[in-house]
Amino acid sequence: MGVSEVQSALAEEGYVAGDRLSMALHLATALGRPLLLEGPAGVGKTEVAKAMAAVHDTKLIRLQCYEGLDASHAIYEWNYQRQLLAIRASEAQGGTSEAALFGEDYLLKRPLLEAISQDQPPVLLIDEIDRADEEFEAYLLEILSDFQITIPEMGTITAASRPMVILTANGTRELSDALRRRCLYAYVDYPDRDTELAILRARMPAVEGLLARQIVGVVQALRREELEKSPGIAEMLDWAAALSGLGVNDMAQSPEAVQSTLVCLLKTAADYDAAPREVMDRLIGKVA
Amino acid sequence: MQITRFPSRAEGLADRMAGFMEHLRMNGLPVGVRETGDALSALSEVEACDVSEAREALSVLLTGDAESWRKFDALFDAYWFNAGKQRQGVANSTHVKVQSARPLMWQEHFEDAPSGNEDSASEDALTPDFGDGEAEGQDGRLIATKTDNLTRRDLRELMDEDSLRQAEAAATRLARAMRDRRSRRRKQALRGRELDMRRIQRASLARGGEPLELHRKARPPRPLQIVALCDVSGSMTVYSRVFLAFLKGLVSSDTRTDAYLFHTRLMRVTDAMRDHDTLRAAGRLSLMAEGFGGGTDIAGSLETFLNSYGAKALNGRTVVIILSDGYCTSDAAALGDQLARLKKRARRVVWLNPLKGWQDYAPVAAAIRAAEPHLDAHLPANTLRALAALEREFAKL
Numbered sequence: 241m242g243v244s245e246v247q248s249a250l251a252e253e254g255y256v257a258g259d260r261l262s263m264a265l266h267l268a269t270a271l272g273r274p275l276l277l278e279g280p281a282g283v284g285k286t287e288v289a290k291a292m293a294a295v296h297d298t299k300l301i302r303l304q305c306y307e308g309l310d311a312s313h314a315i316y317e318w319n320y321q322r323q324l325l326a327i328r329a330s331e332a333q334g335g336t337s338e339a340a341l342f343g344e345d346y347l348l349k350r351p352l353l354e355a356i357s358q359d360q361p362p363v364l365l366i367d368e369i370d371r372a373d374e375e376f377e378a379y380l381l382e383i384l385s386d387f388q389i390t391i392p393e394m395g396t397i398t399a400a401s402r403p404m405v406i407l408t409a410n411g412t413r414e415l416s417d418a419l420r421r422r423c424l425y426a427y428v429d430y431p432d433r434d435t436e437l438a439i440l441r442a443r444m445p446a447v448e449g450l451l452a453r454q455i456v457g458v459v460q461a462l463r464r465e466e467l468e469k470s471p472g473i474a475e476m477l478d479w480a481a482a483l484s485g486l487g488v489n490d491m492a493q494s495p496e497a498v499q500s501t502l503v504c505l506l507k508t509a510a511d512y513d514a515a516p517r518e519v520m521d522r523l524i525g526k527v528a
Numbered sequence: 529m530q531i532t533r534f535p536s537r538a539e540g541l542a543d544r545m546a547g548f549m550e551h552l553r554m555n556g557l558p559v560g561v562r563e564t565g566d567a568l569s570a571l572s573e574v575e576a577c578d579v580s581e582a583r584e585a586l587s588v589l590l591t592g593d594a595e596s597w598r599k600f601d602a603l604f605d606a607y608w609f610n611a612g613k614q615r616q617g618v619a620n621s622t623h624v625k626v627q628s629a630r631p632l633m634w635q636e637h638f639e640d641a642p643s644g645n646e647d648s649a650s651e652d653a654l655t656p657d658f659g660d661g662e663a664e665g666q667d668g669r670l671i672a673t674k675t676d677n678l679t680r681r682d683l684r685e686l687m688d689e690d691s692l693r694q695a696e697a698a699a700t701r702l703a704r705a706m707r708d709r710r711s712r713r714r715k716q717a718l719r720g721r722e723l724d725m726r727r728i729q730r731a732s733l734a735r736g737g738e739p740l741e742l743h744r745k746a747r748p749p750r751p752l753q754i755v756a757l758c759d760v761s762g763s764m765t766v767y768s769r770v771f772l773a774f775l776k777g778l779v780s781s782d783t784r785t786d787a788y789l790f791h792t793r794l795m796r797v798t799d800a801m802r803d804h805d806t807l808r809a810a811g812r813l814s815l816m817a818e819g820f821g822g823g824t825d826i827a828g829s830l831e832t833f834l835n836s837y838g839a840k841a842l843n844g845r846t847v848v849i850i851l852s853d854g855y856c857t858s859d860a861a862a863l864g865d866q867l868a869r870l871k872k873r874a875r876r877v878v879w880l881n882p883l884k885g886w887q888d889y890a891p892v893a894a895a896i897r898a899a900e901p902h903l904d905a906h907l908p909a910n911t912l913r914a915l916a917a918l919e920r921e922f923a924k925l
Contacts, residue, residue, distance in 0.1 A: 243574060243581065263574070263584035270573040271566070278594055411840050417558055420592035427597040466835060 242266065246295075254442045255284070255291035256435055264426035265292060274384050274405035276369075276420065279428035282472015284439075285408040288428075289365035292404065299362040301403070303351040305372035311379055315389060317348045342393035352380075356387055356399035363404045369419075370409040377419055384422055433460055436476065443477055447484050454491045455480050457527030458520070462505065467514060471505045478504040491524045498524070542568060551607045557596050563589070579608075691912055692773040698915045699777025703754060705919050706847060707782060710747040720744030752875070754778055754785045755841050757833065759852035761791050761824035767882045767910075771851050774915060776801050778849075786841045790829035796837060826850075826895065827858035830866040834873070842873040847922075850879045851909065854896035863895050867902035877902060880909035880918070 246269075247262040257265070265288070268275040277285045293300035303314055323346050330336040349357065355364040369377070383389060387399035407423060409415060431439060436456045440447060447455070459476045471479075482501040488494050499517055506512045542564075549564050570589050574581045587600040716724060727743035735741075758775050760768050779787045779801040787798045833841075842848070848870060856863065871877050879899065883889050884906065891897055891906070900906060907921055908914045 243584075259580070260584050260588065263581070264588040267570055267573060267585055267588055271570060276592075413840075417592070421558060421563075423592075424588050425591050425593070425597065426588055427591075427594050466831070 249295045250291050251442070253291045253294045255287060256431075256439045256442055257288070257291075258428075258431070258435065261288070261426050261428060264424055268406075268424050269404060271424075272402050274407060274423045276407045276409065276415075276423035276425050277428055278409050278411065278425070280430065280470065280472065281410055282474045283428045283430055284473050285410075285428055286365065286367055289363050289406045289408075292406070293363040296361075296363065296404070298360050299358060300365060301351050301355045301358075301362050302365045302367060304367045305369050305376070307371055307373065309372045309376055311376075313350055314352050314376065315350050315379070315383075316353045316391060317350065318342070318393075319346045319348050322346050347391075347394075352383055353389055353397070355403045355405075356383075356389065356401075357397065358403070359400055361401040361403050363406065366405065366407045368409065369407045370411060370413050370415060374416065377416055381418055381422065384419075430463055430470070431473070433457070436460065436473070439473060440476070440480055444480050444484065447480050448489060450490055451483065451488065452480070454524060454527050455483065458491070458523045459505070461523045461526065462515065465514065467506070467511045468508050469506075469511060475505050475507075495521060495524075541571075548607050552590060552603060555599075555603055557590060557603075558592065559590055692770060694912050695770045695773040695915055696777035698912065698918070699774040700781045701916075702919050702922055703778050703781035703785060705923055706754060707751040709750050709752055711750040713747065714745040715748050717744055717746035717748070720746030722746070750845065751782075751784075753841075753843070753846045754849060755788075755846055755874070756785065756849045756851065757788045757790060757794075757829070759791075759824060759826070759850075760789050761855075763824065763853055763855045764851075764882070767853075770912075770915075771909075774851070786837070788829075788833060788837070790824075790826070790833075792823050792825045792828070794829040794832045824852070824856040825858045826852060826854070826856040827862040827866050830863070830870060834866065834869055838870075838873060842870075844875055846874045847876045847878060848874045850877070852879070853881060853883050854879075854891070854893055854899065856895050858895070860894035860898040864898035864902065867899050871902045876904040878905045878907065878922075879903050880907055882908070882910040884908035884910070886910065 243259075243262050243266045246266045247257055247259075250257045250262065250265075264275055264277075267273070277288065279285060289302070290300055323341050326336055326341060326346070347353075351364070355362055366380070369380070384405060387402055388396050390396045430436075433456055436459070437452060440452050440456060455476065459471055459479070463470045479501060482504050483491075483497065486494075486497045486501065488497050491498050495517065498520055502512065502515065502520070506515060545567055546564055549559050549567070552559050567586055567589055570585045571582060574585045576582050583601070583604050586604065587597065591597045591600050714720075714722065714724075716727065722745050724743040724745040727745075728739045728741065731741045731743065732739045756775055756778050758768075758771050760772075764771070775787050775797075779785045779798055785798070786796070787801050788794055789797050867877065879896075881896070884891075891900055896906075905921060907918060909918070
């Protein structure tokens with residue numbers, strides 16, 4: 241599969257990927273390396289993984305990182321309750337062996353272990369890796385380089401198939417150089433006007449031409465304004481859904497609807513104050 | 529545009545790729561031998577003869593963060609299309625030195641680094657730790673030379689290497705004093721000073737009410753983080769060397785401190801300051817300083833900071849230190865607004881002002897008057913003693 245094939249396959253799934261992102265995904269598949277995606281919130285980093293899973297028609301296994309995430313939540317855990325129950329139940333029959341207690345039946349597979357024990361290579365999405373602690377990053381390094389996990393009671397489990405690994409980060413903290421060096425890297429920025437229009441068309445074919453142009457134009461203009469939280473693509477799609485749901489065909493005709501649906505775009509009080517009706521009218525006027 | 533022109537000694541793709549890696553390393557990208565092999569195998573996966581595909585593939589493979597992602601295109605062009613290279617032959621044969629890599633901003637600050645005065649330069653081997661090594665461009669690379677000590681018109685007794693080290697040490701102490709903070713709450717701890725009565729009692733239930741297991745508690749550390757913004761505009765020239773040393777002291781004391789320089793624009797210099805390789809640090813600082821002009825725009829720089837780095841750098845435990853004299857071209861009211869925003873998101877905002885130590889100084893400049901209500905402290909920083917005395921002031925924050 242070449243770069244352009246990746247791009248068109250993603251487009252079929254409704255994901256419009258830029259040249260570099262397609263190249264990154266192509267190389268990640270071809271070289272079997274993890275891919276680190278960075279960029280502002282709401283540019284579709286997580287969506288890439290979903291689209292890739294759909295393209296390869298495989299499972300998406302997602303690990304959402306958070307502060308304090310540890311091995312027992314990310315890799316595996318023993319099912320203590322079940323082990324205890326098994327011991328109690330087998331007491332009548334003369335007890336159970338230790339080997340049976342630490343068998344597959346009592347192993348709770350968490351996302352990382354699950355990802356390497358699939359027959360068909362899945363897409364493993366490690367979301368917001370920068371939220372996890374540095375210790376966890378070190379765990380991850382081992383898994384990402386060898387694709388094997390050591391469980392003291394069972395031995396080493398080697399990957400049945402190499403998953404495609406996508407990591408996302410948006411800069412809560414600096415990632416270690418070791419992790420960055422192991423990964424391919426792509427920076428996903430806000431799309432330009434044409435790309436964003438294409439995304440809107442792909443996701444919401446129902447939105448009419450004029451309205452689509454207005455939506456994209458206003459959102460692009462808002463990103464240039466000094467806002468605390470710039471609206472991402474997800475917000476843009478929400479807004480488009482809200483407007484088309486209200487039956488708006490031309491923003492200039494129905495300013496009330498525009499103003500009342502701004503809650504989809506602007507997520508802080510200060511930003512809301514920064515876009516009063518006059519500003520919105522000016523932005524819409526500029527687009528039209 | 530010219531199509532690839534290589535040095536004649538290059539013997540094939542692998543050799544050229546190794547040269548490219550060396551070029552990237554010179555420009556601060558962390559690439560090594562492994563990456564060379566990876567790059568070749570990546571090229572075999574794409575249409576290597578298609579320039580845009582090769583460029584995309586290599587950028588995906590070799591960059592590791594947003595900054596290198598942005599400058600990769602320029603580096604790629606510079607190597608494969610000879611775009612960024614100076615013509616060879618001229619500089620090689622004669623002793624001509626091309627002063628290309630040091631931008632205006634730094635020339636202004638270290639203005640007496642002689643351009644033709646080789647002898648005095650080689651006499652003095654002291655090269656300070658931050659980016660004032662004279663960077664020379666030849667063949668597009670940065671090459672070190674020794675600089676001579678700078679003598680100063682004003683505050684000249686402060687300007688020797690020893691004082692710079694003192695400034696750095698003062699900053700290190702300051703940062704240490706601020707990091708050594710403990711929470712007011714007490715949490716369970718293995719070697720705590722106090723007994724945790726609640727836990728002891730709970731554990732004693734299992735022993736029939738005998739307190740056999742002694743649990744302890746302690747106040748966990750809650751270090752303050754420092755974000756330092758240093759003004760390097762024209763009016764601060766005489767102080768900038770000391771302040772840069774001070775900044776380096778702050779940054780190198782731990783891994784969380786963040787440092788920025790501003791002028792009319794803001795740039796993050798934490799990584800460059802932390803670089804142990806003096807030469808590379810000099811290169812990085814001067815690369816970042818490109819395109820700077822005169823004047824100061826404090827409000828604009830603060831706004832840039834708040835909009836871009838702020839989300840990451842500021843939290844409820846951050847102390848923001850602004851090193852500036854408060855002379856700025858921007859609107860005073862705007863400065864007040866930005867400081868109010870900053871104040872909301874940081875724990876403390878401290879302004880270190882070199883002018884404040886002067887006799888009869890009163891904050892009459894419009895900017896500093898607008899700023900004062902939003903500051904937690906406005907402290908003098910004109911002498912080393914003043915810098916050292918800050919430690920006590922900061923302990924109160």
